[in-house]
Amino acid sequence: MKITTEQIQDFNKAGLGSHKENFDFLANKLTQNGHxxxxxxxxxxxxxxxxxxxxxxxxxxxFGRFSFYGEPSSxxxxxxxxxxxxxxxxxxxxxxxxxPWDVPQDYNAVKELAQSLDIKFDAVNSNTFQDQKDSKxxxxxxxxxxxxxxxxxxxxxxxxxxxxxxxxxxxxxLTVWLADGSCFPGQNNFQxxxxxxxxxxxxxxKGLPEDWKMLIEYKPYEPNFYSTVIQDWGTxxxxxxxxxxxxxxLVDLGHHLPNSNIEQIVSIxxxxxxxxxxxxxxxKYGDDDLTAGSIKPYALFLIFNELVYGMxxxxxxxxxxxxxxxxxxxxxxxxxLIQSLEAIQEAFAKALLVxxxxxxAAQLAHDVIKCQEILQGAYRTDxxxxxxxxxLNRGGVxxxxxxxxxxxxxxxxxxxxxxxxxxxxx
Numbered sequence: 001m002k003i004t005t006e007q008i009q010d011f012n013k014a015g016l017g018s019h020k021e022n023f024d025f026l027a028n029k030l031t032q033n034g035h036x037x038x039x040x041x042x043x044x045x046x047x048x049x050x051x052x053x054x055x056x057x058x059x060x061x062x063f064g065r066f067s068f069y070g071e072p073s074s075x076x077x078x079x080x081x082x083x084x085x086x087x088x089x090x091x092x093x094x095x096x097x098x099x100p101w102d103v104p105q106d107y108n109a110v111k112e113l114a115q116s117l118d119i120k121f122d123a124v125n126s127n128t129f130q131d132q133k134d135s136k137x138x139x140x141x142x143x144x145x146x147x148x149x150x151x152x153x154x155x156x157x158x159x160x161x162x163x164x165x166x167x168x169x170x171x172x173x174l175t176v177w178l179a180d181g182s183c184f185p186g187q188n189n190f191q192x193x194x195x196x197x198x199x200x201x202x203x204x205x206k207g208l209p210e211d212w213k214m215l216i217e218y219k220p221y222e223p224n225f226y227s228t229v230i231q232d233w234g235t236x237x238x239x240x241x242x243x244x245x246x247x248x249x250l251v252d253l254g255h256h257l258p259n260s261n262i263e264q265i266v267s268i269x270x271x272x273x274x275x276x277x278x279x280x281x282x283x284k285y286g287d288d289d290l291t292a293g294s295i296k297p298y299a300l301f302l303i304f305n306e307l308v309y310g311m312x313x314x315x316x317x318x319x320x321x322x323x324x325x326x327x328x329x330x331x332x333x334x335x336x337l338i339q340s341l342e343a344i345q346e347a348f349a350k351a352l353l354v355x356x357x358x359x360x361a362a363q364l365a366h367d368v369i370k371c372q373e374i375l376q377g378a379y380r381t382d383x384x385x386x387x388x389x390x391x392l393n394r395g396g397v398x399x400x401x402x403x404x405x406x407x408x409x410x411x412x413x414x415x416x417x418x419x420x421x422x423x424x425x426x
Contacts, residue, residue, distance in 0.1 A: 001080070001412045003087045008397055011406060015398045023385040030353070037386075040352050044390035047348060049280070049341060050094035050122035050323040051082045053102045056334070057423020059289065059327025068332050070413030071423040075102045076113055078423070081413075083117030085334060088403050090396035091341050094122040096323045097169075099162045100132060101425035107168050122173070123215060123277070123321050124166035128155040129179035129223070142180040144200035145193040145229045152200050160207040167209055173276070173321055174208070175250060176201065177217035181224030181231075193229050198242055205243040215250035215276040215321065216240050220257050222287055233265045240274055248276025248318070252325055253303070254288020255279075263302040270310035270317045277321030280344055289327040291336050293343025300343065301379050304351035312356070332410055338400045342387065349383040 027037045056078045057071040072078040079095060086092040095114065104110040114121065128143030136154065139146070143155035163174050180197065182188040205214055218236040219228055230236055233249055240247040249269050256262055269275035282290040282300075293300045310317060322344075328336045355374055362370035388398045397403040404410075 001084065001409070001416055003084060003407060003409075005395065007407060008087065008395065008403070011403045012392070012398050019385065019388050019392075019398050023389050026382070026385045034355075035353060040349065040386060041390050041393060043352060044345060044349055044386060045090070045394050047091060047345065048093035048120075048322070049091055049344060050096040050321070051085065051092050051337060052096045052098065052125075052323060052325055053078045054098045054423075054425040055324060055326055055328070055337060056081045057425070058333060059329055061329060066329070067419075067422065068328075068410065069419040069421070070410060070415075070417045071333075071421050073417065073421040073423065075104060075110060075424075077417070078102065079110070079114050079117065079119060081334060082119055084409060085337055085341070085400075086117060086119060088397050088400040089338060089341050090391050090394035091345055092337070093118055094120045096122045096125060096175075097166070097171075098125045098127060098425055099165055100127060103165060104169070111169060121166065121169040121171045122323060123175045124162050124169075124171045124173070125175045125177070126159045126162040128158060129177070139179075142178075142188075142193070142229070144176075144178055145180040145188075145197040147192065147196070152196060156200050156203045159204045163204075163207055163209070163212070167212075172211060173213040173215055174204070175215045175217060176204070177219070178228075178230055179223050181221075181228035182226050183224050184226055188227065190227065194235075197229050198239055201239055201243050201247070205247055208246055212246065213276055213318065213321075214240075214243065214247045216243075216247060217250040217252055217255070217279070219252065219255040233269065237269065237272070237274055240276075248274050250276050250279065250321075252279035252281070252288055253292070253300070254281045254283040254286075254290070254325075258285065262299065263306045266303055267306040267310065270306070270314045273314065273316035273318070275310070275317055275320065277323065279323050279325035280340060281324065281326045288325060289329070291326065291331070291343065292324065292340035293347060294339070297343065297347070298379060300347040301350050302375070304347040305354055305375065305378075308348075308351040308354065309356060334409065335401060335404060338404060342400065345387050345390075346383055349386050350378050350381060353378040353381055353383070 030037050058067050072081050082095050128139050131138050137151045146152050216236045216239055218230045218232055220231050236249040280292040281288040282292055282295040284295050324340050359374045
């Protein structure tokens with residue numbers, strides 16, 4: 001299924017008048033306040049976020065999984081679904097593959113399909129948290145941290161294989177997330193587990209192509225509830241430093257204990273030149289399966305405020321990888337991803353409105369009230385007309401969710417694939 005330019009233009013016709021009125025009002029107001037509206041629109045249009053290949057079908061919990069029908073049952077269909085999202089939003093211009101769930105059968109055909117849909121290949125993700133059917137050794141008691149050398153070597157080789165797969169597609173980064181840890185006191189030796197992980201990551205690092213990065217993810221708990229080997233940003237940062245300059249920390253917004261100051265973590269990592277990228281999502285109590293910005297939108301804005309500052313003031317930090325990481329239990333996966341893209345772009349746009357010079361002056365004057373007013377003034381601005389204009393400038397739609405439903409995309413996918421198709425991976 002494809003959405004044509006004519007369908008997009010026809011959908012936009014009804015809303016162009018209202019959009020123009022709202023955009024002109026906002027643009028005039030922002031211009032009067034000293035903002036360069038065209039520069040903001042350009043940054044929004046260029047901001048592309050990778051869609052994970054595992055997020056295009058229904059997720060689930062350990063209790064059950066409820067399909068949304070018409071799910072993509074092959075890598076090619078997953079890329080086609082991302083193409084649908086990208087045609088509407090013009091912000092989903094990349095895919096992040098999870099291996100071995102999505103190993104291409106025909107590399108050239110997959111690359112040609114992605115190119116035809118204006119989609120690039122972002123970071124590839126390894127999987128040592130599950131046993132594969134043809135694996136000789138089990139990861140039940142850990143992978144890169146395992147006390148058994150043979151298990152560690154198998155996990156290392158898997159990551160090297162993932163790098164080779166990504167290299168054929170044009171990816172430039174490997175994401176490593178470990179489920180390694182323990183459920184009970186005394187189960188593991190903390191020092192031995194960390195040392196084994198460090199040595200394993202160094203071996204993987206040796207296999208990185210010269211222009212690649214290795215992104216080291218962290219998580220405080222789940223699936224192990226007593227200890228996790230890479231449990232926080234400090235451990236990730238330490239391991240990245242041990243590996244070398246191409247190794248960086250990856251921040252998953254849901255991988256933090258409640259009330260963690262994620263924006264401070266982001267700021268410090270950028271200062272140290274070690275922030276590699278993001279997995280965007282949201283959470284209430286823990287884990288990371290909720291739509292970005294659906295629970296803590298102001299926190300997402302504060303994170304982007306630090307990102308905007310860092311991108312302007314921390315040249316020592318490399319370009320960032322932007323990815324969504326979520327699982328969809330009760331929402332249509334494609335609609336959920338569209339909502340996440342909108343929330344991320346909205347937070348970015350609001351952060352671009354923060355007067356950094358005025359904020360710095362207020363900080364130097366210890367004017368706490370003024371600092372808060374500057375941040376909340378930007379946050380309270382309705383930036384949706386800016387997002388609409390950025391999409392229109394690239395050929396997208398004014399309202400992606402309304403277009404998705406108006407064009408009856410889900411039923412179109414069901415007609416093509418049937419009700420019983422199931423996405424690979426999660």
